[in-house]
Structure formats: structure tokens, C-alpha cells
Amino acid sequence: MNKDKNILDMVNAGAYYIANRAGAYGGPDMNVADIGVGGATQTDLFETESMYKDGKINQQQYKNEVASIYKASAVAIIRNLIDKGIDAVANFVTMKFPVIAAVVAPVVNVVKSFVYGAVEKKVVNTASRVFKWIKEKLFG
Amino acid sequence: MTTEVNGIGNFIKEFIEDYEQMGKDKEPELWLKEAIARKIPGITEEEAEKIKNELLKGINRYREAREKKTTLSSVLKNAGQYAKDLYKKVMKEIEELLKRTGIDDQSVIDKIKEEEENE
Numbered sequence: 001m002n003k004d005k006n007i008l009d010m011v012n013a014g015a016y017y018i019a020n021r022a023g024a025y026g027g028p029d030m031n032v033a034d035i036g037v038g039g040a041t042q043t044d045l046f047e048t049e050s051m052y053k054d055g056k057i058n059q060q061q062y063k064n065e066v067a068s069i070y071k072a073s074a075v076a077i078i079r080n081l082i083d084k085g086i087d088a089v090a091n092f093v094t095m096k097f098p099v100i101a102a103v104v105a106p107v108v109n110v111v112k113s114f115v116y117g118a119v120e121k122k123v124v125n126t127a128s129r130v131f132k133w134i135k136e137k138l139f140g
Numbered sequence: 141m142t143t144e145v146n147g148i149g150n151f152i153k154e155f156i157e158d159y160e161q162m163g164k165d166k167e168p169e170l171w172l173k174e175a176i177a178r179k180i181p182g183i184t185e186e187e188a189e190k191i192k193n194e195l196l197k198g199i200n201r202y203r204e205a206r207e208k209k210t211t212l213s214s215v216l217k218n219a220g221q222y223a224k225d226l227y228k229k230v231m232k233e234i235e236e237l238l239k240r241t242g243i244d245d246q247s248v249i250d251k252i253k254e255e256e257e258n259e
Contacts, residue, residue, distance in 0.1 A: 006168060010171075010195070010196075013199055014155050014172055014175055014195065015151040015152040015154070015155040018176075031194070032194035032198070033197045035195060036199045037201060040198070040202040044206065063248045064248055066238070066243060067248045070234050070237055070238065071205075072205035073202060074212060074230050075205040075210050075211075075212055076204075079215055080198060082218050082219055
């Protein structure tokens with residue numbers, strides 16, 4: 001894997017873990033491996049939105065990428081779940097699907113405004129600004 | 141919503157500062173373990189190691205799913221009798237999440253389903 005992306009994932013995942021532990025973020029049933037998935041998911045969501053905003057991908061590509069990111073996130077979380085055993089899977093079937101919604105919650109509405117053609121530039125650009133800022137801070 | 145982004149942004153900022161000060165010359169996984177230990181008072185080295193490993197497990201699983209474009213169906217084969225219910229539930233949740241994101245084109249949802257069917 002790309003070393004820079006690896007570090008971005010670790011920064012995001014570590015930050016989410018600390019935030020969750022501090023009670024500042026997260027949702028029900030957030031186990032540590034799921035938070036790892038969340039961190040990497042955020043890296044890709046931020047990056048994808050940034051690419052769209054910069055005109056490197058078109059709107060259809062952007063939408064397909066977001067869908068693909070959500071699915072990869074679901075696949076990884078299910079693998080975590082299966083890892084925890086059959087009881088965890090059984091309980092999950094009867095529960096709401098909390099984790100993906102929790103890990104992507106901070107950017108969902110920002111992305112939504114962006115796709116719809118945003119009204120307030122400050123809000124619209126938040127996710128891509130966060131990503132650029134992280135990259136600049138980490139890698140110059 | 142901006143507040144939520146800023147909220148996690150503060151934690152990310154803290155972690156970046158930690159990486160800049162303590163991590164640049166280290167092997168990244170070692171830095172992550174030590175950073176977790178620094179940020180959580182009273183944690184043992186063993187606990188920090190365990191948390192680091194779990195976070196990396198999640199990251200690696202996500203990256204593998206993205207790179208190999210793993211299908212839900214293939215992963216759910218290991219979920220036994222619950223596979224069918226879980227598949228339906230997860231696909232529905234992905235659809236709802238996409239709609240909440242403002243992505244409600246049927247073509248996007250169809251593309252995901254098509255990948256699954258071609259698996």
C-alpha cells in the first residue's frame with residue numbers, strides 16, 4: 001500500500017479511536033477494528049471529494065466511487081463481525097446497521113450539499129479542505 | 141454538521157501534531173502504538189499494542205476490500221445461515237446511506253448490485 005495513504009489511515013483511525021474513547025464521537029457497537037475501517041473510509045471519502053472538487057473526476061465517477069467506498073466499508077465491517085463469531089452475526093441481523101452510518105456521519109451532509117450544488121461554500125468545501133490540510137500537514 | 145467535522149478535525153489535528161513531533165523518524169506502526177499510549181492516560185503498553193493491532197486490522201480489511209473490489213456476497217459466504225438476511229440488510233443500508241448523501245441515482249445502486257451478481 002501507498003505509504004502516505006497508510007499514514008493518513010493511521011492518523012484518521014487513531015484520531016477516531018481517541019475521539020470515541022473520549023465520548024466525543026462514534027455510535028453504538030463501535031469496536032476497535034470497526035474504527036480502523038472508519039479511519040480508512042474517511043481517508044478515501046475526503047480524497048474522493050477533493051478529486052471531484054478539483055475536477056479530476058466527474059460527478060458520475062464521484063458518485064460511483066462513494067458507493068464503492070461505502071460497500072468496501074461494509075465488507076470490512078462484516079469481516080470484523082464474522083471474526084467475532086456467529087453470535088455477533090446473529091445479533092447484527094436483528095439490529096440496525098450502525099457502524100457505517102457512524103463512521104461516515106461527519107461528511108455525509110457535506111457531501112450531500114456538494115452533490116446537490118451547494119449553497120454555502122464554506123460548508124461545501126469542508127471535507128476536501130480537511131483532506132488537503134491533513135495531507136499538507138503530514139507530507140508538505 | 142460543520143461542527144461535527146471540526147470536532148473530529150481537532151482530534152485529527154492533535155494526532156498530526158503527535159506524528160510530526162514524534163513519528164516522522166519512526167516506523168509508522170510503532171508510532172501509532174506510542175501515540176495511543178500518550179493520548180490515553182494510564183493505559184498499559186500491552187493494551188496500546190492490542191488497540192493498535194485492532195485498528196490496523198480494520199484498516200487492512202478496508203484496503204483489501206477496496207483494492208480487490210471484494211463483493212459482499214463472497215464475504216457473506218462465511219456468515220452461514222445469516223448470509224441472506226445480512227446481504228439484504230446491508231444493501232438496503234448502503235442504499236439509504238447513499239440517498240442521505242444525496243446520491244439516489246438508480247444507476248449507482250444498480251452498478252453495485254451488478255458487481256454482486258457477476259461475482
